[in-house]
Amino acid sequence: MGKKIFSGVQPTGNLHLGNYLGAIKNFVDLNNDKDNECIFCVVDLHAITVKQNPNELKNNIRETVATFVASGINPEKSIIFNQSKVRAHSEAAWILSCTARTGWLSRMTQFKEKAGKDKEKASVGLYSYPVLMAADILLYDSTHVPVGDDQKQHLELCRDIAQKFNNDFEVDNFFTIPEPLIQKEFSRIMSLKDGTKKMSKSELSDLSRINLTDDADQIINKIKKAKTDPQPMPSTYEDLDKRPEAKNLIGIYSSLTGMKLDKLLNEFSGKNFSDFKENLSQVLVERILPISKEIKKLLNDKIFLDKILTDGFEKADKVASNKIKKIHEIVGF
Numbered sequence: 078m079g080k081k082i083f084s085g086v087q088p089t090g091n092l093h094l095g096n097y098l099g100a101i102k103n104f105v106d107l108n109n110d111k112d113n114e115c116i117f118c119v120v121d122l123h124a125i126t127v128k129q130n131p132n133e134l135k136n137n138i139r140e141t142v143a144t145f146v147a148s149g150i151n152p153e154k155s156i157i158f159n160q161s162k163v164r165a166h167s168e169a170a171w172i173l174s175c176t177a178r179t180g181w182l183s184r185m186t187q188f189k190e191k192a193g194k195d196k197e198k199a200s201v202g203l204y205s206y207p208v209l210m211a212a213d214i215l216l217y218d219s220t221h222v223p224v225g226d227d228q229k230q231h232l233e234l235c236r237d238i239a240q241k242f243n244n245d246f247e248v249d250n251f252f253t254i255p256e257p258l259i260q261k262e263f264s265r266i267m268s269l270k271d272g273t274k275k276m277s278k279s280e281l282s283d284l285s286r287i288n289l290t291d292d293a294d295q296i297i298n299k300i301k302k303a304k305t306d307p308q309p310m311p312s313t314y315e316d317l318d319k320r321p322e323a324k325n326l327i328g329i330y331s332s333l334t335g336m337k338l339d340k341l342l343n344e345f346s347g348k349n350f351s352d353f354k355e356n357l358s359q360v361l362v363e364r365i366l367p368i369s370k371e372i373k374k375l376l377n378d379k380i381f382l383d384k385i386l387t388d389g390f391e392k393a394d395k396v397a398s399n400k401i402k403k404i405h406e407i408v409g410f
C-alpha cells in the first residue's frame with residue numbers, strides 16, 4: 078500500500094548536508110515510489126518563531142523550494158507549498174493547543190536547547206511550535222513523516238495529541254496516528270568542527286557545515302579543515318564510539334555511498350585521515366555539486382519557483398480546508 082507522506086523544512090537559510098542526509102534525500106526516495114502521495118511543506122510559520130528578516134525570509138522560501146527540486150523532488154508528482162498560505166494550519170494549531178497539555182510541551186528538549194538560558198525571552202511560538210507541527214501532519218491524514226533524528230520527540234507529541242483528540246471527542250481514527258521515518262544509522266549529522274554538536278544552520282562558523290549551495294573548492298576546503306583526532310583511522314565499532322569526529326565523517330561517507338560500515342572500517346583502518354578525507358571530498362563533490370549548481374540556476378527563475386508554490390497551495394488547501402471543516406463540527410463550532 079502507498080504511504081501518505083508529509084514533511085516540513087524551515088526556510089531559515091543555509092540548508093546543509095545534515096538536512097540533505099537526514100531528511101531531503103529520503104523525501105526524494107519517497108517521491109520516486111509511485112505508490113506514495115507526498116507533501117513537502119516550506120514551514121514559514123515555524124521559521125518566525127525566532128526573529129527573521131522579512132526580505133531574507135522571502136528569499137529563503139524560494140531557496141527551499143529550489144533545494145527540493147534540485148535534489149530530485151518532482152513538483153508534478155509531489156505537492157510543494159508554503160505553510161502560511163494554507164490558513165487551516167494556524168487554525169488547527171490553535172484548536173490542538175487546547176488538546177495538548179502544558180506538561181507535554183515542557184518536556185520538549187528542542188525548546189530547551191533553542192531557548193537557551195533565558196527562557197523568559199523566548200517567543201510563545203517557539204514553545205508551542207510542536208503543536209503547529211502536529212497540525213501540519215494531522216490535517217493531511219499523513220501516515221508517515223520522514224525527519225531527522227532531532228524531530229523524533231516532536232513526532233511522539235503529535236501522536237499523543239492525535240490520540241487524545243480522538244479519545245476526548247470519541248471520534249475513533251479521525252486523526253491518523255503517523256509513523257516517523259528516521260534513518261536507522263547516522264540519522265544525526267554532526268558539526269565538522271565538533272563531533273558532539275549537531276550540524277546546524279545557525280552555527281556561526283560556516284566551516285562547521287557543508288551547505289547545499291557550496292562549490293567544489295568550498296567542500297574540499299571544509300573537509301580538509303574538518304576536526305579529527307591525532308590517531309590513525311579507527312578499525313572497530315568500539316573505537317568509533319569513542320571518537321565522535323571520526324564517526325561522523327565515516328557516517329557521512331557511508332550515507333552518501335551506501336557502503337556498509339564494516340567494509341569502510343576495513344578499507345581505511347590504520348590509514349591516516351588525509352587519504353580518507355580526499356575520498357570523502359570526492360564523494361561529496363560528486364553528490365552536492367550538481368545540486369548546488371541546479372539551486373543557483375533555479376533561483377534565477379522566480380516565476381517557476383512561485384508557480385510551484387501556487388500550484389501546491391491549491392492542492393494542499395483543498396485537503397486541509399476539508400479537514401478543518403470536520404474539526405469544526407467535531408468540537409462544536
Ligand code: AMP
Pocket residue numbers: 085086087095096097098099100101223224225226227228264265266267275276277278
Ligand atoms: P530544519 O532545518 O530544522 O527545518 O530541519 C529540516 C529537516 O532536516 C528535519 O527533518 C530535521 O530533522 C533534519 N535535520 C536538521 N539538521 C540535521 C542534522 N544535523 N542531521 C540530520 N538531520 C537533520
Ligand code: TRP
Pocket residue numbers: 083084085086087120123209210213214222223224228231
Ligand atoms: N520542526 C521541523 C524541523 O525543524 C519542521 C517541521 C514543521 C516538520 N512541520 C513539520 C517536519 C511536519 C515534519 C512534519 O525540522
